[in-house]
Amino acid sequence: MDEPYLIMSEAFKKLIGAGGIKIFCILLILISPGEQSTEMRTLTVNRCILLFLGLIIGIQGMAQLVDPDRKPVYQRVFTETDNFGPSYLESLEAALSAPITDSVRTLILYDLAYYWHSRNLKKALQFSELGISRSIRQKDTVWKAKFQGVMAAVLLRMEALDEAMIILREAAQVLPESEKPFLYTQMGYVYERKGKLDLATDYALKTLELGNQLGDERAMAVAYSDLSNIFWKQQKYEQALRYGLESVSLFESRGLQDLDYDFTLYVVGNSYLALGDREQARNYYEHAIAIGERYGFFNNLSDVYISMVDLYSLSNNYEQAELSGVKALEYANLLDNNFMVMRCYLAIGKMQNLQGKYISAIESLEKCIQVATIDFHDSYYLSHAYEALGRSYAGNHQYQEAYAALEMYDKYKNEVFTAEADNRTSVLQTEYKLAEKESTIQEQQYRLQRQQARQTLIIIVAILLFLFLLLLYKSVKSNSRKNRLLQQQNREKEFLLKEIHHRVKNNLEIISSLLSLQSAKINDPKIAEAMDKSQQRVHSMSLIHQKLYKGKSLSSIEMKEYFENLGEHIVNTHGADGRVRVMCKMEPHELHIDLAIPIGLIVNELLTNSLKYAFPGNRPGIIVISLQQIEGIVYLEISDNGIGKSTHTPNTGTGFGTQLIELLTRQLDGKMRLNQRPGTSFTFEFNPPKAA
Known part of the structure; x- marks a missing residue:
């Protein structure tokens, strides 16, 4: 087996398995002549692959063209999809008996009538007659006229040119403008077949003009294709090629490979062949053959193989020319044309x-x-x-x-x-050249306008950018001046606040000193003790203000250092240095002044009580203070390892300290718990927002 066959066989073995290979080989034998060159064998394999893929697509995809359970029920051939193979007409014919609406059935019938004309003219005529009869029963004049257009397309290919023109003119009186491009195209074909190329050109131009008005790219593509074919017949091959390539471009922008696109590839190939570019001609012919074999466009296939006869003959490859002639005649007989x-x-x-x-x-x-x-x-x-x-x-x-x-x-x-x-095509040729020049001039004017607009826009943007930068500079300069002013004001306010806290602290210290002096002159122990406690309370508040004016913040206190300083002062005041030690088991933590002052007073009272009652007889001990904040709640605990509070021991104090603690706790919306033995422990819970 030759290399192309081996390569394709291995590829298909991976794709479809051994069973598929058998089918592929049978197809290969059926369509391959006995003696072929290497080049022709490769081409035959390629065509066989296209046919085989068409069969696969037809088997797998045809059931999806018409599906009563889907919207739309009918994916219209060559309008909404071209993903199918050569058996699509048989599938559409079978779908006529499916449970579908009348409108869908009419669409399918119309497509059957039109696309059968590329494969079997008699069958196409039967479907068009069936469509006309159905439209008459339903009193639908528009659909009747559309089916008449298809019937005329069939009749002109059956040499009934006059009858086709009568039907086309009758249909043109009924159909709206959006449906007339097809009729004008068929009228042009009639005149072209009669050799009246000037009239054929007129109808091609009508189709083009109407396509432009409707924005119908397909109608425009068909018109350019027809003009290309007419110029080719007039032996004006360069103009024919221009129109043909324009048509191909419009068809390819639609993304669908249909009957007219296939024919246009053939027309462009003819122009290339007439201009002596055989390689390009062959490329277009082979592309047209691939599409024609996939969808069963017998008419186009016969056209292309006829041109392939001329192509191979000019290359002195008469063997291939004869094979192409046989293929052309085979498709023509199948079409019965x-x-x-x-x-x-x-x-x-x-x-x-x-x-x-x-x-x-x-x-x-x-x-x-x-x-x-x-x-x-x-x-x-x-x-x-x-x-x-x-x-x-x-x-x-x-x-x-x-x-x-x-x-x-x-x-x-x-x-x-x-x-x-000749005059008509010459005028058209002149119009085409003028249109090209006008288009070039318009394009240049458009470019100049765009360039001027771009320059104007750049100038405007530059001016706006300059103004923006100027405003931004002034704004930054103004903000900088304001910021300096604000910073100066902030420093002044900060200095004033620190000075206030300093003076408050000094005043509280004076009060504390006065209380201490007054206490020294009082002989009554209870009064003297009350004065000492008041002096300590004032001192605890003065410590807070001292921390405020010495610290970085003017609204919050670092509590650990504060507790340590407060504890040291109270221990010294009671003469318990070296005997009682105050420990702060906590991380550094800041509290707002509104919360720090009452907590400081509470800790002051409890430290004083512990030093007074928990360690009698110069007993050594430890007082532990801890404070932490968990999920917004502040927890405070003061505990000692003293003798504990006995309910049988008479209270020798005035009870003011206890009342003060309870009052401050309520003020902070807190809770207090007392735990005894061993020692004494007080636990508090405070909510800072409420306390603030």
Whole structure:
């Protein structure tokens, strides 16, 4: 097996398994001629792959075109999707009996009528007649006219050109403007087949103009395709190529590969071939063949293979030219289209002339002319047929017959290449060039306008940016001045607040000293003791103000250092240095002054009580203070390891300290708990927001 076959076989083995390979090989045998060059064998394999993939897609994807349980029920072929294979028409035909609405059934019937005309003209005619009858029963004049348009497309390919034009004109009186591009296209085909290229050009231009008005890119693409074909027939190949490439571009922007796109690829290939670019022509032909074989476009396939005969003949590859002729004739017979059959024999006869096989050429060309009956009308191809026949007769030394054939060639040629047709295409060519120049001028003007607008915008943006920067500079400068002023004011206020706290502390110290002096002159022990306690309370508050004016913050106190200083002062006051030690088991923690002062007073009272009652007889001991904040709640605990508080021991004090602790606790919306033995422990819970 050759390398291309081995490569494809391995690829398909991975893709579809051994069973799929068997099917693929059977297809390969069926479509491959016995003797082929390496190049042709590779091409045959490629085409077989496309056919095989088409079958797979047809089997897997066709059921999805019509689904009664889906919206939309019908994914319309070549309008909403092209993801299917050559069996789509059979699937649509089967879907007519499915449980679908009348509107969906009408759409399917219309598509069947239109797309069967690329495969079987008689069947297409049957579906179009069925659609017309159905529309008449439903009294739907618009759908009747649309089916008449399809019927006319079928009839003109069956050589009934006059009948097709009558039906098209009748339909044009009913259909709205949005549906007329299709009718104008078919009218243009009728005149083209009759050799009246000037009128065909007029209808192509009507289609183009209407497509522009409607924003219908497909109608515009078809119009450009028809103009390309007309210019090609007029032997104005460069203009034909321009229109053809414009059409291809519009078709490809739709993202769907349909019948008319396939035909346009063939038309562009013809222009490239006429201009001598055989490689490009072949690329377009092979692309058209791939699409045609995937969807079963027999008409287009026959067209392309006819041109492939000319391509291979010009390359002196007569083996491939003959194979292409056989394929072209095969598709033409499947379509049952005399127009295509006539052109096949014409291509084969021209090829045989180039080979010097004049007797075979005469036989082929006589068949060609015999097929073209009196109703054939197409003067363009008849002129080519008689020209080729004249060459065949001359090559076979039948000069009288050659002269007669060339006379017929002149007759038909003059029918096609009339002054009117030449003038019309020349005018169109001039209009095209003018349109190109106007388009270039407009584009340049548009670029200049855009450049001017861009420059204006840059100037405006630059001015606005300058103004913005100027305002920003002034704003920053003003804010900087304000910030300096605010900082100076803040420093002054901070100094004033510290000075206030300092003076408050000094005043409290004076009060404390006065109380101490007064206490020294009082003989009554109870009064003296009360005075001492008041002096200690004032001192505890003065410590807070001292911390405020010495610390970094003017509104909060670091409590651990405060407790340590307070404890040291109270221990010294009671003469318990070295005997009783105050410990702060806590992390540094700051409290707002509104909470710190009452807590300081509470701790002052409890420390005083512990030193007074917990360690009698110069007994040593430890007082522990802890404070922490958990989830917003402040917990305070003061405990000692003294003798504990006995309920049987009489209270020798005034009870003011206890009342003060209870009052401060309520003020802070707190809770107090007393724990005894061993020692004494007081636990408090405070809520800072409420305390503040």
